[in-house]
Amino acid sequence: MAETISINGTAHPIPEDPRITLLDFLRHDLRLTGTKKGCDHGQCGACTVIVNGMRINSCLTLAAMHEGDEVTTIEGLGTPDAPSPMQRAFLENDGYQCGYCTPGQICSATAMLGEIANGWPSDASETLDGDIEATGDEIRERMSGNLCRCGAYANIVAAIRDVAAEESA
């Protein structure tokens, strides 16, 4: 049986060349170009995707290391006709300028709200075992792995707060 990796619900054979990163596999082999390459060194977050529910940098992992894993990219979160709540909130809040960092921001923020819901603390959390609210400080700390060269941070935080408020309502 061929080894496969699931991308947005579709199984794909694992590429033969082990050097292919998950990022290059998505963009180059599968033409899923929503996921962006910024630095290729784990520094900017533009390549963030969700693997088995966890957000990771797809540039610092090999496609071959993900046999049997479930990968969700920006294309898998929603479509222009049926955007996910986070995608819609970025549109409504103008959470971008050039848009290059945006797919990574949205994947990251989507998984981040799950981490808060799990009660996982961050460096900004007062205590390690309290309830966590999606305050501006918490969001900024938790999103520090997603850089925005255009500096759209204020609206990015506003978009995330909107979704957090909707989810906890």
Place this chain on the structure above:
Amino acid sequence: MRPFQYDRARTLTDAAQIMQGEDAMAIAGGTNLLDLMKLQVETPRELADINRVGLGEIADTDDGGLRIGALATNTATAVHPRVRADYPVLSRAILAGATQQLRNKATTGGNLCQRTRCFYFMNIDQPCNKREPGSGCGALDGIAKLHAVLGASGECIATYPGDMAVALSALDASVEINGSDGTERTVPVRDFHCLPGDTPWRDNVLEPGEIITAVTLPAPVGGTQLYRKVRERSSYAFALVSIAAIVEMEDGVFTRADLAFGGLAHKPWHDPRIAQALVGNAPSAELFDRAADILLEDAQGHGENDFKIPLARRTLHAVLEQASEDAA
């Protein structure tokens, strides 16, 4: 990246066998190794993917401690209920490092073995005794802001960049290691990393082919636990100076003061004389100064990083002040 053979290990025995190959390396989260392979700083001929050998568990030990599997992610460790409750300094140190995306991939073993962030080490066009023995040390007369003020040598002044291991050193944790011939040994975290001396290419005591299987924490010691990291941005930057502290007080005097320091040396720095100086005494600025004098007795700057010496002193003051207030 240079071409390499990729092998997915299914068992530890599998992994040990692959690791017998010449220039074979283990890959765990990949967040440091792949970064360095792209830069051709690391050029393994064979990669043993150890993600599926079943070393991800975090479990209680018989003596009330905790055994953290080498493949447990940094996130899994930081949010583990027992780590949060019994070893908060470890949660705090991990959460102060890198980003959530990186911590979701980074593992216990990979984090311990992460390599220095010295610019010369990471650039193959520069001289570096660690990467290319005998080529010289670019940092000695160069950009040395991140570099060591304690325990360095004329061959290498790099720092170990990690946060997690600083907390593990304060907690006096141990590293479980499996040899390619199946033999097992255990090394205290405090002895795991090496000083550069005249073998700067050696980061730690791992022998070729050896694999870390777990880190074990002793039974909880309680006390007030703090991790303070001083860095150039308030998030997502390596430590200039960091301190992990476990402090207890009784009747106004220190009864425990286990401290470890990051950002100062080629390894998490632990000096037992500091606890000896503090224990039995009441907190005071003079006492904190005495502790800093011991820590920094042989400190030596290299120009750009001279600031680390007063910074370490001030950070130590701040940590001891806060810890003694919290513990009182």
